[in-house]
Amino acid sequence: xxxxxxxxxxxxxxxxxxxxxxxxxxxxxxxxxxxxxxxxxxxxxxxxxxxxxxxxxxxxxxxxxxxxxxxxxxxxxxxxxxxxxxxxxxxxxxxxxxxxxxxxxxxxxxxxxxxxxxxxxxxx
Amino acid sequence: xxxxxxxxxxxxxxxxxxxxxxxxxxxxxxxxxxxxxxxxxxxxxxxxxxxxxxxxxxxxxxxxxxxxxxxxxxxxxxxxxxxxxxxxxxxxxxxxxxxxxxxxxxxxxxxxxxxxxxxxxxxx
Numbered sequence: 213x214x215x216x217x218x219x220x221x222x223x224x225x226x227x228x229x230x231x232x233x234x235x236x237x238x239x240x241x242x243x244x245x246x247x248x249x250x251x252x253x254x255x256x257x258x259x260x261x262x263x264x265x266x267x268x269x270x271x272x273x274x275x276x277x278x279x280x281x282x283x284x285x286x287x288x289x290x291x292x293x294x295x296x297x298x299x300x301x302x303x304x305x306x307x308x309x310x311x312x313x314x315x316x317x318x319x320x321x322x323x324x325x326x327x328x329x330x331x332x333x334x335x336x
Numbered sequence: 337x338x339x340x341x342x343x344x345x346x347x348x349x350x351x352x353x354x355x356x357x358x359x360x361x362x363x364x365x366x367x368x369x370x371x372x373x374x375x376x377x378x379x380x381x382x383x384x385x386x387x388x389x390x391x392x393x394x395x396x397x398x399x400x401x402x403x404x405x406x407x408x409x410x411x412x413x414x415x416x417x418x419x420x421x422x423x424x425x426x427x428x429x430x431x432x433x434x435x436x437x438x439x440x441x442x443x444x445x446x447x448x449x450x451x452x453x454x455x456x457x458x459x460x
């Protein structure tokens with residue numbers, strides 16, 4: 213793991229949450245982006261050289277909508293930057309982590325991503 | 337907010353979780369510390385210039401134990417570093433955030449801390 217890349221926070225809707233996080237972080241949202249492949253609308257904030265990403269579901273049966281239904285609004289994931297994503301996926305799979313993507317795919321902010329978990333994922 | 341300081345993750349017990357996070361983060365736990373004032377045992381990992389903190393409750397009715405009972409193991413808080421904690425507490429209180437500490441207090445890793453939330457905290 214090279215560094216913490218961002219923290220992803222599930223929210224019911226961006227229009228309510230963006231002003232809250234602008235107050236909290238004392239900085240404006242610098243980008244909103246829709247990611248069709250993940251059924252989310254996202255909003256980004258910079259904190260030092262890191263990012264906070266808010267995620268609103270665009271699909272009532274999407275991953276973020278189901279996360280909120282089960283756990284409420286809150287932190288959904290931590291993203292780490294790595295120098296070689298495919299090598300890191302192999303290392304984590306061998307260590308027993310469950311990869312939710314078989315291969316790297318395009319996520320928000322033009323990044324290649326792979327989600328993983330230690331538990332049976334909510335989507336199953 | 338100057339920067340992300342650490343991510344705090346509630347776990348049932350450190351002895352099970354430390355090896356998992358050592359595998360995940362590909363680095364060893366560099367410090368374990370008990371914080372009596374918060375009824376927790378903590379374990380720290382370095383990722384780039386940031387920290388991941390695992391928190392195990394030492395009190396079955398402690399904040400971390402109640403968090404796990406309600407939501408399961410998972411991310412409990414994000415800590416931000418600020419240049420002037422008392423000024424930041426004043427700013428957040430005026431913006432409508434709920435401060436869980438009336439004044440800065442000593443937390444883990446020899447840091448002055450103040451916890452806050454937007455919602456009615458679990459402890460109430």
